[in-house]
Amino acid sequence: MKALLPALLLLASGFTALFAKGGLPINDLCPVDGKPGRVIYRVFSDQGTIIFCCATCLDSYQKSPGRYKVQPKADK
Numbered sequence: 001m002k003a004l005l006p007a008l009l010l011l012a013s014g015f016t017a018l019f020a021k022g023g024l025p026i027n028d029l030c031p032v033d034g035k036p037g038r039v040i041y042r043v044f045s046d047q048g049t050i051i052f053c054c055a056t057c058l059d060s061y062q063k064s065p066g067r068y069k070v071q072p073k074a075d076k
């Protein structure tokens with residue numbers, strides 16, 4: 001049972017991040033390469049929470065945020 005706990009915690013924190021007030025991402029797709037974004041790779045900007053598909057893209061964005069255009073979610 002002990003091995004199950006970290007996995008459950010990870011799952012719980014993921015859900016918390018997803019539903020936390022103000023924590024919802026403004027975008028669906030990774031601004032760097034257009035792949036589906038994942039909530040675990042995110043940055044908090046003036047526009048809100050921006051998600052990325054992977055840590056590499058998150059890194060690229062943080063190095064030069066002006067280079068990438070964040071496409072807001074269509075379903076508003």
Ligand SMILES: [Zn+2]
Nearest residue numbers: 030033053057
């Ligand atoms: Zn990406």
